[in-house]
Amino acid sequence: MPQSGRLQSRMAHAAREAWVDAARDILISGGFPALNLRGLAGSLGVTTGAFYSAFSGLEDLHEAxxxxxxxxxxxxxxxxxxxxxxxxxxxxxxxxxxTVLETGIDPRFDNAVREWAHSSPRTAQVLAEVEALRIDLLARMFLALGFDDKRAQIRARIxxxxxxxxxxMEIHDDPDERLLNLRFYAEALTGRSDLMVCGTAEEVRAFILTGLPPGSKSR
Structure with a gap:
């Protein structure tokens, strides 16, 4: 592809990403009823006509x-x-x-998509597929922890x-308290007390990041 073609492709991709990011923010803050073309264009400071240079229509944007x-x-x-x-x-x-230490995964985005799914069969289908994938991923984790198939499935669901x-519930714990509470959640959910050796929030954080308990010489 010539240089000009690659540049145009990158610009088109960037334009689509800008629209999708704006749509995500509106979905989270105002719900699906607020997700209209006029509001999207206004949030980006462009005309509604610019939308159709990036998408074939609203459903194209919704799928993105x-x-x-x-x-x-x-x-x-x-x-x-x-x-x-x-x-x-x-x-x-x-x-x-x-899910805890990094900031990319946004529970508000999950909440907004679940609400959207009530009025959109396609969104409901995608939501069901993703939730089944997540639960299956957790079930395989519990199998690896030594639980039998049924117990792995139930623990994955819990x-x-x-x-x-x-x-x-949009719970906003004190960050240190949340880290310390992870010791008890881990024990209840996995049956393992490994994190209980941590006495401070920073030790919990370090254990999660390294997989090594406090005082480990390999750390």
């Missing part, structure tokens, strides 16, 4: 927004647990790194329902 949600709120978790290898507890810690509820 659904994919944005997958990419932002699910793909990092899948990658983290996969990269953690076969050890179930390392997978659990990897999941904590993504863990997922806990995460969904935490996000839906």
């Amino acid at each position: 927004l659904r994919q944005k949600w997958r990419d932002q709120n699910t793909t990092p978790l899948v990658a983290a647990l996969t990269d953690a290898g076969a050890d179930g507890f390392r997978q659990y810690l990897a999941g904590l790194r993504v 863990t997922y329902f806990h995460q969904v509820g935490y996000g839906a």
Whole structure:
């Protein structure tokens, strides 16, 4: 592809991303009823006509927004647990790194998509697919932790329902308190007390990041 063609392609991609990011922000702040073309264009400071140079129509944008949600709120978790290898507890810690220590996954985005799914069959389909993927990922983690198939499935559901509820209630714990509470959540959900050796929030954070307990010479 000639240089000018590659530049045009990058510019077109950037334009689409700008529209999708604006749509995500409006969906989160105002819900799907607020997601209209006039409001989108106004948030970007462009005319509504500019929209059609990036998308074929609103459903094209909606599908890109659904994919944005997958990419932002699910793909990092899948990658983290996969990269953690076969050890179930390392997978659990990897999941904590993504969902607790990092800032990319946004529970508000999940909440907005769930609300959108009430009025959109396509969004409901995508939501069901993603939630099944997440629960299956957790079930495989619990299998790796040594639970039999049925117990792995039930623990996966409990863990997922806990995460969904935490996000839906928009709980805002003190950051240190939340880290310290992870010791008890880990024990209740996985049956492992590894994190209980941590006495401070910073030790919990370090354990999650490194997989090594406090005082480990390898740290």
